[in-house]
Every structure is written in C-alpha cells, then in structure tokens.
Amino acid sequence: MIPGAFDYHRPSSVEEAVALMGQYGLEARILAGGQSLIPAMRYRLAQPAVLVDINKLPNLAYLSEENGMLRVGALVRDTDVEFHQDIQSRYHLIADVSQVVADPIVRYRGTVVGSLCHNDPSGDWAATAIAARAQMVIRGQGGERTEAIDDFIVDSFTTSIQEGEMAVEARFPVPNTRTSGAYEKIERKVGDYATAAAAVQLELAQDGTIKEIGIGVTAVALKALRVAEGEKLLRGQKPTRDLIRAAAEEAAKIADPNPDARGSKEYKKDMARVLVGRGLVKALGRLGVKI
Amino acid sequence: MQITLNINGQDKKMDVEPRTLLAHAIRDAGLTGTHIGCDSSSCGVCTVLLDGNIPVKSCTMFAVSAEGHPITTVEGLAGSNLHPIQQAFHDQHGLQCGYCTPGMMLSSVALLERNPNPSEDEIRFALSGNLCRCTGYQNIVKAVQQAAQAMNQPAGAAADD
Amino acid sequence: MAIESPNLEPKGIQGLGKAIKRKEDSRFIVGKGNYLDDINLPGMMHMALVHSPYAHAKINGIDSSEALKVPGVKAVITSKELAGAGLAWVPTLAGDKQMVLADGKVLYQWQEVAAVFADTRQAAADGAAAVQVDYEPLQAVVDPYKATDADAPVLREDIKDKMEGAHGPRRHNNHIWTWDVGSKDETDQALASSEIRVKQHMVYPRSHPAPLEPCGCIGDMSKATGRLTVYMTSQAPHAIRTVLSLVTGIPENNIRVISPDIGGGFGNKVPVYPGYVCAIVGSIVLGVPVKWVETRTENLTTTGFARDFHMDIEIGATKEGKVTAMKVYTLADHGAFDAAADPSKYPAGLFSICTGSYDFPKAYAEVDAVYTNKAPGGVAYRCSFRVTEASYLIERSMDVLAHELKMDPAELRIKNFIQPAQFPYPSALGWTYDSGDYEKTLKVALDKLGYEELRKEQAEKRAKGELMGIGISTFTEIVGAGPSKDFDILGLKMFDGAEIRVHPSGSAIVRAGTRHQGQGHETTWAQIVSEELGLDVDKIIVEEGDTDTAPYGLGTYASRSTPVAGGAMALGARRIREKAKKIAAHLLEVGEADVEWADKKFSVKGVPGKSVTMSQVAFAAYTNLPQGMEPGLETTYYYDPPNLTFPNGAYVCVVDVDKGTGEVKVRRFVAIDDCGTIINPMIVEGQVHGGLTEGFAMAFMQEIAFDAEGNNLSSNFTDYLLPTSLETPKWETGHTVTPSPHHPIGAKGVGESPTVGSPAAFVNAVVDALAHLGVRHLDMPVTREKVWKVLRGAGIDAF
C-alpha cells in the first residue's frame, strides 16, 4: 500500500526541527525510526501533510550516563541498547525489554524515544519507563523541560508533548548493584504487540527489604499503567511469595483491557497478574534472592 | 524530487516523491531482488543493508531518508565469487520459492558480522524478523551455520567443496 | 563485478534417490528470480482496486469523478463497464458464478467494487482512495449454522429462485449443495449395535495459504496482433488459458499465459480472481499492458481462503477398541460464491478419505455447503482437496476414542490399521488404497521418539502437577488427482503432460504442464529424465509455466505434480528410450532383441564392452538413422494415472504446558513419512519441514476470523499470524518407503503430507497434556487462552 502524499523536511538542527513543528503545528509529524508511523501511513490511517525527518539531526544518538541518569537521545535505536554490552549487563529491565520489542529488524530502525512518543497502549517501552521511573526531555521553541514519565504518558497514543514540540531524550536512573529488574511479555509470535506485559525494577536495602520498586504493565488498559498499590505492598518489606502474589493481584485489579484476538478481558487481567509475579521473582532471583 | 542513492556501490540518480518507499525506489532502479510481501512491516522480504551492516525493512523507510547511506541489496552480495551465505543457502537447501531468500540472506550477513559464531538459538532469534513460508527455517539455520564456518576460516584456506 | 548467474549445476547422471542440490537456486540466490512484479512492460499502467468496508450491503451508487481528477488516473471501471464486455460475472471452478466487481451489492467485506487505472502505482492508489461509494448496509450472515435459518437474509439475489444447483437441489437460498457418500442405513445399524460410541464436534477454522509473494497479473493485449499475453501468478496456467478463452471469447491460440517464478502458492494461486480479470479487461480497453499486484490485505481478505469445515463425527467400536463404523456430518462455509477448486464430481473434494488409515467396516459422510458473507475460495491449501480436514477429523477422533476406552492412542491405532496384506484396500467410502505399512511407519516414529520413556516421564510429571502431552497422528492422504474417468475440473480431465526433446549433442529440454512454486521441479524432473535416459542432469533444462511452449496440464496443486506429471515424465522418457533402443541396435549392428538397457547405456547382451550411450544415440537420431525411421528424439506424453496415490505417515509430538499463561511449547516433533519412492531426499525433507511449519501454524496461530458483522479480523500479517524462526519447532524427520505399485516410478508425492498430518498431532498432544483434567477436545488454533481456561477451570495456577 502507498502512503498519501506529504511535504518532506529534513532539518539539520533541533532548533530548526522545532521551528518547523511550530510552523506546521498539527499538520506535521516527526519522523524518527518510522516503524510505527510509516506502516500507519501505508494504511492511510495516518495522513500527515508534513513530515519532519529528524534522522539527520546531529548529536541525538547519544547513549551515556551522566549525573546518575542514563541519557537516551532521540535517535538511539532499539538495537543500540540491545547490542550495548554494559547496558545489557547492568540494566536488567532494559536488557530484557530490548530483546522483545517488535522484531530484530524493526529494532534496527525503531527508536526508544519514538516509541515513548508514539505511546501505543501496547508498547513495551512505556511500561519499562514507568517501572524504571524514567523522565522525558521535551524541547519547544520556548526551551526545554523535563517531565516524569507518569506525567508524560497521558492517554492512548497521547503524551504531554504539545504542538510545536518534540522529545529529545529519555532518562533512566542508573541502577546500583542492589538493583535489578525484569520484563515479562507474552506475545503470540515475534513481531506481535504484547498480549500483556509487565516491567518491574526493584532495589534491595542491605537488610534484604525492598527499598524502592517500580511496576508497570502494558497492553491491559488504554495506556501503560503503574501498579502503585502493588509497589506500596512491597516497599520496605522483605519479599515473600505471599507478598508477591498480593502485589501481582493489584495489577489484575487495575487492569481494564479491551478484549481482542489476543485475549479476553479476563485472560489479559490474569496475565497482568501472572507476569508481574514472574517479573518480581525473576528480578529478585537476579539479586540472588530465591522466592 | 531528485535524489541520489548509492546502491551496491553505484550512485543512482532518481526522481521520487517524498512518499516513495525505499523498496519501490530500489525495485524501480531495476534491482528486483528486493521483494515486497506485506504492508505492515511484518515479513522482511524487503530487507536490505544500510551503511554496510544495518538490516532495515526497505518498505518501512522513505527513499529520501536513505540518501547518504550506502545500500546493499542481494544483487550486491556476490563479488567475483558468491558470498558464503549464498553458497550456503544453496548447499543446505535454505530456499524453496526464493521469495524470502534475499532478505533472509542479508539479515544473516548482518548477524554474522556482529556475531561470527552464533548458536542455533541466536540464529533463530536474529532471523525472527524475516518470515519464510516454505522452508520451516531449519535449513536456513543450517545455511547460516555453514556460512559462519566458511567466513571464520582464515583467508586462503577456502574450502574446495 | 558481481556475478550474474553462478554455475552451481550438479553434474553427471543423477537419478532417483540422489540428494543433489537444486538447479533452480542459481538465479534466486543472486536476486535474479523473475517474479510477477519484477516484470515491467513498456507503457504499462497500474491498477488499484476499491473495496467494500461492509460484509453485506446494497450499493446505491459509485462516483468516480474525484478519482478521475487525480493526476495520472486514466480510467475507472465498475460492474457496469464489465457488463458491456459480458464480464460482470464469471463462472467459478465449482459450477457457480462470481461477480468480478460488485454488481448492485457486496457480499463480503473487502469485496472488489471498482478498478482504477493510472500511470503510476501511487496515482492508482490515490485514485482508488478517491472513489466514492454509497453503501446501504444489510444484515450479514456470518455463522454458517444460521445461514439456512428461515429468516436468514438472501445473499444471492441472482439465484434467488433457482433451486437446482450445480450439484443437485438447494433447499434454501443460502444452501449450495449437499453431498454424501457411503451407506447411511448400514452405518446407522453398525453404530446402533456398537458397544462403544463416541461423538465429537470439531471445527477446522478458515485459514489462508498466504504465500509471501501476493497474487498478481499483467494483462497485455496487443492491438496489432490481437494476441493476449497474460502474466499471472498461476499454479495452473493451462487451465487458466482455457478459462480465459471461454469467458472472453478470445480463441485459445490467441492467448498466452505466462506464469513466471512464483513466490509460494500453496493453493492460493489456482483460481481466477477478480483482480486478474480487471487487469486483463483494462488492457483490452486501454490498449496498454496493465499490472495489478495484490496488497497483503487484498490477499488475505479476498482470495483463496481454505478449510472452514464444521464437523460432527460419531465412531463406534468394540470394548476392545476395534472400530465398527463412522458417521460424519459436515457444514462447509463457502462464503459468498462457491469458488472451491475441487474436481467436478467431488464438491467436498476428497473428504471421503476420512476413514484414514483404519479398517472401518462401515462409514457414511455427508457435507452441506452454505453461502455466508465471507470471501469465496475453498482452495486446496497445501492439501489435496479437503484431505486436510478429513485427516484432522479422523486423527483427532481416534484420540477421542482412545480417551473413552482409556487406551493408549498408539495401541488403538495399531489395533485398527489396514494391514499390508489388505492392499489394494477398498475403503468403506469407495477408495482403493494403493499401498502402505502403517504399523511399521508408526513404530519407526515411536522408536525414534522414545515413546515408552516419554510416557513414563509424563506420568511422573503429572504426579507432580506438571503438564506434558504426547500426540500421535498416523494419517493417510489421497493425492495425485486424478484418473480421467473420475476427475475433471470444468470438464478438463486431470491428466498432465510432459515434453522431452533430446538434442543431437545429447542435451535435453524438458517441459511440463505443471508450475512449481518452490517444490524443485527443475531438479526433480531432470532427475527422473536422467534416471530414465542416462543423461547428465546438467544437460537437462526444465521449463514450466509458458502455455505457448509447455504441453497441456492441469498444474501444480493438491500434491499432484509428482504422481501425475512425474509419471508423464518417466513414461515419456521410456517412450524415447524405446525409439533409442532401435537406433542403438542400428549403431551396434545387432538386432533390437540383442540390445539391453543396463547401467544407463545400451549394450549388446552377453558382449561386455559393446555399448552406446544415450548421447551417442541422440546424435545418431539426427545424423545416422536406421532406414525408414522418423528422425529426431523427442516426445510428448500425457499421463492419465490409473489410480490416486496414498502417501501416509506417522507423526508424534511432545508438548509442555505453562501453568501460568497456558503457553504450549513443542518440545519435540518426529515425522516419519512414507511417500513411496523418493526422487530427491533433500527436497523431500525440505517439503516436510515447510509443511510441518504450516501445520504448526494452523494448530496454534493461523485463523481468518470474523466479528459478528462480518468484518475480517485477520486482514494483514499483524493479525494473521505466520510463525517465525523463533516459534517454529525443530523437526526430526525420517521415512519408510512403500512404493506405489501403480505409479511408473513408485512415487506418491509428499509436498502436502506434513500440512495434512501434523495439525492433529499438535492438538492431540495438547489435549493429552490436559486429558486428566477432563478435556477431550480443543479447537484450533489452540491459543494460550483456551488452555488457560482449562487450567483455571481445574483450579491450576502458577506464576
């Protein structure tokens, strides 16, 4: 299928990109990896009049740690994360997710930031960002702001990015050696969006209690959700099987999925529970805690 | 609009619309070894290499965006001899109808460059963005293993079989 | 400088049983295959279609004016224009007729409504998007069981009062035909007196072959010569030529159908689709070549669906597990037009192979076909005309019976197998099975798997609350349609032709009426000829797909190439050998009776060393002939097989079930096939791998699903799921060889056995894993959720 016609711009600086976005407003879309946008355009589900291709922008492909944060520039592709040895060994949650987003070829083009901006309710990065307590850096003509992921994710395919703005970076806190995480996804096949998926990240205190925890679930509501009640149950506690079960049940409670070919409401709710449980067990296991 | 794409080492000037998909641009340039099999970026029969070793689905990229990035298609795999992956697909019966084969081989080449000694699981993982409807993948896996072996042999020690 | 075409030819005489590498590979691995969309003709226009968003709707008007304003758009046609050419409707292969473009109403979602012709593919797409259609939605019939309700809406206004159909009387507007076979009374009696009776309902869901290359067509009508050349993704180019001649009135010798390289067919590329007709009409009207290549959505929503059989079975048996009778009722959902690609006499295909590998004394099967608001089709998707449905039915049912009898499913099968001594075996539903040794094949499979050990492991696991299952399928296929006394499509007898020309210098060109789509004919046909004539395979070229040059044949589908065209090839070669023998006698200066064919050459009996090769004979055929003999060394042979062939196999599958998610993992799969004589073991193994993968897909993922309004929920590859390398299990293959006694080289055909035989093995394995929880059957695709429901229902949970 053939996309509708559009005007194409290839800015060479973020300033220029933002200016174009300001100029064309809602008519314009950023083209990052194109792995969501182009298929949508081929089906003519999206018919933007103007595309602002950011792929040639310099200095947006950085992936570096600074001030306790992993900074992921807007042109960092999924594979940059997937093939990054240091990230793979220290960022357990991110390592997990980087291997199950889309398919291996799509990951060569798809960007982490683009996925977060696209904010598909079944996307994998949003739940991950929730569990990891990530932040988004957004640039507009008026300047730059940083936003907590919970504020950034507004609704299905909707973020807090305003007309005339673009995201330039996602930031993930650097995990210490007492921190681990896991991403548990069930999909019908490689390249399928999740039937349900859960992201967890937790930090153990010296005494073995859970110091900090993040739990996100995706594909079970109109947007990725934080399982706040589950986090609350575990925070400050020594993890036990019963506590984990109870925390996982919180995921099922808040899940409100649409039934579709991937599964009924009941099934997806139950999977939110099972996958959160599994993620917690796996993350703890990676810290040497057997449940 | 006028663009120049470097395909298999040759600069090709072409007149495209911004919406022209890279896959169509490549095919319109007469290089029909790059195929199209879906509209949802699912099948991978359109896979080409960008910048030498980055496999991309050429149906999910606009031709204009590929300017400045050398492109390798199946037609550019062989030099004066077949590329080891081509020989291996033949030797191991890694193709039947041949429709997925160009994309499959290019994804394999990218894998081998990154990981010269992949295990069967790693091969199956890396090729899971390319569908094949004919072979059941088993002989494709064998072909990649053969190619890995051939490519790991020190230069000059080329097997004669 | 990149090489254009590597020389990878296998060399020398390479006959039957040799795993030589494929001759056709050379062009594909360098990207020089020539598929339909690779063909570009001067001045060619592009066509795009407008589709219905509704499953059932009246069309109040079509407005093309906006489309015609799109730069580059040259014409838009609708049913009205087609009617002018007498092509608004065309006959289907099943005796029905079918709209080319919607005529007054649409009968399924995505039905073709208008065709737009333009200079570029972009303009064609923009034009199609600009056509305005005024629809008035009607109530859709989606559930086939409701199609013949008294108050069901009439789908086919065109045959509203025509209650006599192509296959007998119709009892409702949405009823197409009823077909039955076997003795109902005797079966009922046998069932009534059976000690054990089991019943089961099961659905073989609608699916789609979905080859990676979509369908397409280029119509090229030459105004100058009046000749129509049609490039088409066709598995049956000759039959297409005949059909085109019949519907367009163009003399058949003025039509040339060229089927270029095909990127997979699997039955999808047998019928004639509306898009083909429109592209041809477009070329006739516009006077330039017109290309149409399907989008994936068009492929999945409008062309060649398969299966959609809703089956009820009852089996009778003794307490000891000896089967006594089988009775089957099937409701077949044929969609909006009966366009099934079945032999005329068999509207339900060869479904009556449903007694399988077992000695059923009595059987009866009845099939009802109905219209619904879904796409037409009913193609033989990697299957010999409904054999897949039949095999699944019987193999699944044998497990249901085993469950009822609390008997090991392997033991039950062995107890009921048709015995080697019973061949040729007349089945209760009228077939004569050629050969087989079912017990031997099963035992090879069970030994390879380590069946006893695995049953022990299963018992131990079950005691610990873990779930694993073992599934068996010992299927028998019926392929190679077929003998002309019974088999035709649109009256065309289902023989196949082979032409062999041996040139003076000893090389040969071989042509067949079949059209391969990856099956390796360019290699296997060469092997048969190499075997029969003693010529080097690298001196034999195989050509298929051009109706101007190839002999007539019904094409490649339903596993018929090897049984039918392969037979033609062998017998054609033998006919050449007979003539060659006379020439050899002349060269050797002895009488013909003193010449023998041994070691791939002609020798004088009893005189070692005195011999001539086929190459020498070929030269003589053009240079030095016996007095009075017609020069040349070539023949065309049409083979009308005396019977069908009955490939069979034993497949065993082991699965593990995840108690938390319901996920099923195939741990092992052993497939032992018996396809008679093997021409090329490498190619056979490749065919089995591919077919098993499609069977796996059927069992676990593939389904063309609809919602209650008739919207197609599987219209692209994000919803119609094809397995990747990661989900696909590792296959363990092997074979036994029981040659077909009536086939010239004893071959039976194998391309489809694995798709036919494997789904039951997968499902049986899953059901076996859950059997102790009271599960007797699960319908395909066996999703995680279906398993999860069973687990949670039984109070099983885990995370």
Ligand SMILES: Cc1cc2nc3c(=O)[nH]c(=O)nc-3n(C[C@H](O)[C@H](O)[C@H](O)COP(=O)(O)OP(=O)(O)OC[C@H]3O[C@@H](n4cnc5c(N)ncnc54)[C@H](O)[C@@H]3O)c2cc1C
């Ligand atoms: C076959 C297939 C399977 C997939 N499966 C999955 C999956 O399982 N899980 C999953 O999470 N994703 C999946 N995806 C989506 C994929 O991961 C996308 O790459 C990702 O969602 C979008 O990233 P992108 O860089 O390609 O963005 P694009 O497609 O370029 O853009 C997507 C949207 O985000 C906007 N956007 C992009 N970057 C910015 C920016 N910097 N600032 C503001 N707006 C921006 C664009 O304007 C557009 O609206 C799949 C895609 C394909 C083709």
Ligand code: FES
């Ligand atoms: S054509 Fe299917 S992924 Fe590109």
Ligand code: FES
């Ligand atoms: S060889 Fe046919 S799709 Fe792979």
